[in-house]
Amino acid sequence: MSSVDAYFERINNEHLRQLAYALHDYIMALDPNITCTIKWRIPTYDYKKYLFYMNVSLKRNRIELGFAQGKFLLDPLNQFDNHEKLVAHVYFTDIKRLADNDLYAIFEEAIDYQKQHC
Numbered sequence: 001m002s003s004v005d006a007y008f009e010r011i012n013n014e015h016l017r018q019l020a021y022a023l024h025d026y027i028m029a030l031d032p033n034i035t036c037t038i039k040w041r042i043p044t045y046d047y048k049k050y051l052f053y054m055n056v057s058l059k060r061n062r063i064e065l066g067f068a069q070g071k072f073l074l075d076p077l078n079q080f081d082n083h084e085k086l087v088a089h090v091y092f093t094d095i096k097r098l099a100d101n102d103l104y105a106i107f108e109e110a111i112d113y114q115k116q117h118c
Contacts (some may be wrong), residue, residue: 002035003008003023003037003038004024004037004038005062007038007043008021008024010112011056011058012058013061015061015065016061016062017098018057018062018095019038019063019092019093019094019095020056020063022095023054023063023092023098024036024043024054026098027045027052028045030108030111031047031109031111033047033048034047034051034080034111037052040053040076040113042054045113047118048114048115048118049118050068051066051067051068051069051110051111051114052065052066052067052083052110053065053066053068054066054100062091062093063091063092063093064090065091066088066089066090066092067080067089067090067106067110068087069089069110069113069114069117070087070088070089070110071086072087072113073088073106073109073110075104075108080104080106090106092105
């Protein structure tokens with residue numbers, strides 16, 4: 001079992017565990033060059049360098065995905081929380097959100113930004 005799988009298996013909320021696995025699979029399918037490791041005790045995703053992190057909040061019953069270069073992304077549909085800061089966040093409470101095409105566009109923009117600037 002990988003350290004990332006071990007992290008997910010320790011999530012004590014079945015709904016959030018399934019959502020974390022689904023989000024992880026979604027991210028890993030975006031580009032074959034994305035890697036995931038545990039850093040700072042949470043899953044972090046790299047494309048050439050730090051791209052996203054995933055934080056599971058049992059207290060708030062949601063998953064926070066932090067976009068490392070979020071400040072530089074356009075976000076025309078206001079998907080981000082605190083977009084003015086370097087790390088911008090998107091929150092997940094439901095697996096259905098992964099079907100949102102606007103969300104997919106943000107992921108693609110983040111990867112394109114990394115390709116151009118790293």
